[in-house]
Ligand SMILES: Cc1cc2nc3c(=O)[nH]c(=O)nc-3n(C[C@H](O)[C@H](O)[C@H](O)COP(=O)(O)OP(=O)(O)OC[C@H]3O[C@@H](n4cnc5c(N)ncnc54)[C@H](O)[C@@H]3O)c2cc1C
Ligand code: FES
């Protein structure tokens with residue numbers, strides 16, 4: 427068994443009396459504000475930078491979007507964040523860019539394209555859109571309109587309709603197409619897309635990181651663990667502001683995705699975006715990026731960690747369902763002792779975990795699928811994008827000479843916990859992939875679940891959805907099977 431050998435002292439992080447240091451636009455900040463208080467409030471009420479707007483305070487509208495620059499393997503990388511869910515502790519040692527930080531003497535070229543395309547009316551949402559597009563300009567994404575539009579998937583506008591904003595995004599993509607092979611920061615500063623001070627930020631962050639060594643290492647035992655904050659700060663923002671928090675998000679030792687033999691090891695603080703950008707994940711899960719588009723939005727994916735998704739214990743947590751089908755194992759630590767726990771054994775009841783308060787996830791690992799192993803994830807929600815699931819499910823099947831030799835199937839939204847469908851998985855093992863087996867598997871799954879009627883659908887609808895999504899798994903993984911009969915056969919379930 428391979429563990430990162432960690433000294434607990436390395437990441438017992440932060441209590442609220444620590445000094446937080448970061449660069450805000452072009453200015454170095456040292457603040458003794460509580461490290462669990464929110465970046466949005468700091469920006470507006472302590473720095474009086476009013477361009478960053480307050481909308482929902484729940485990560486949904488994007489009005490508060492800022493860019494966070496961080497050094498990753500020595501390279502400066504910017505990502506969009508919703509500042510309403512970002513504690514100061516998570517930006518320690520980083521570069522925070524608000525709309526004021528990309529202002530030029532005249533309109534910034536991104537703002538100019540928004541104005542030219544009539545993409546702004548009341549203007550409330552506009553700084554958020556501009557910051558998301560600024561994040562696109564600084565990313566290494568190909569400069570296409572599609573990618574520029576994808577970058578604003580976390581921004582809502584209530585005035586314009588989106589077509590004019592999409593046109594503006596297309597024009598920003600055209601601007602970035604002129605970059606060619608030039609280094610991005612060089613291009614955007616030379617062409618006055620971003621102010622010149624951006625060229626010095628990497629060196630300033632390097633100097634800052636040297637000063638930070640050993641800081642924020644105080645702790646007390648009553649501390650709350652925090653990852654990206656995208657669940658915590660929606661659930662209890664007021665309570666947290668003054669609380670003592672262990673910030674796990676910033677610790678490089680808790681990040682990273684690596685392969686050793688046939689195992690994949692994931693740091694608990696790896697974000698969804700880290701997974702999307704991982705060559706290992708891209709190689710073994712070629713549909714991952716397509717599937718992930720159904721999950722939250724660009725800024726939330728930039729912040730949300732995998733461990734946070736597991737521990738939140740939502741019965742519809744998308745990554746929980748994903749990793750249940752991969753039969754992932756958690757390495758839990760309380761700082762002195764470690765134990766392994768299969769993810770499927772973590773959930774004991776609604777939001778009740780087989781985990782002590784002082785235990786945190788130190789690592790996640792799973793066996794990478796072999797050549798004969800197939801994987802699929804399906805999700806249905808009321809709205810296609812930026813919505814939580816009504817029902818989600820994942821499946822992993824190993825099929826040798828037409829026989830299923832190994833099967834793991836999971837389902838969310840169909841009971842009080844994210845569910846590993848043990849009996850359905852057991853039933854599938856040793857069977858051939860036929861319409862009859864699939865139909866019987868759906869019937870077995872129905873016996874394992876206990877959905878309730880709520881805002882996301884009636885119990886009967888969720889039963890029906892799970893049945894259809896199990897069919898979708900097989901139709902996706904085995905395109906050669908005759909689907910007509912399968913699609914027509916379904917039962918209506920009582921609510
Ligand atoms: C607008 C919006 C859209 C969303 N859409 C989706 C969606 O489509 N699908 C979905 O599944 N979720 C969604 N979420 C929920 C959320 O983004 C995810 O659950 C995310 O993975 C949580 O990770 P985090 O790092 O932000 O967790 P945090 O909020 O930081 O923490 C959540 C819990 O995990 C604990 N924790 C974090 N790391 C550790 C660790 N290493 N060890 C022990 N405990 C730990 C914390 O103490 C806390 O109890 C959405 C949230 C928002 C705000
Ligand atoms: S205020 Fe709506 S996403 Fe932050």
Ligand code: FES
Nearest residue numbers: 547548583584585
């Ligand atoms: S311009 Fe008014 S909300 Fe977008």
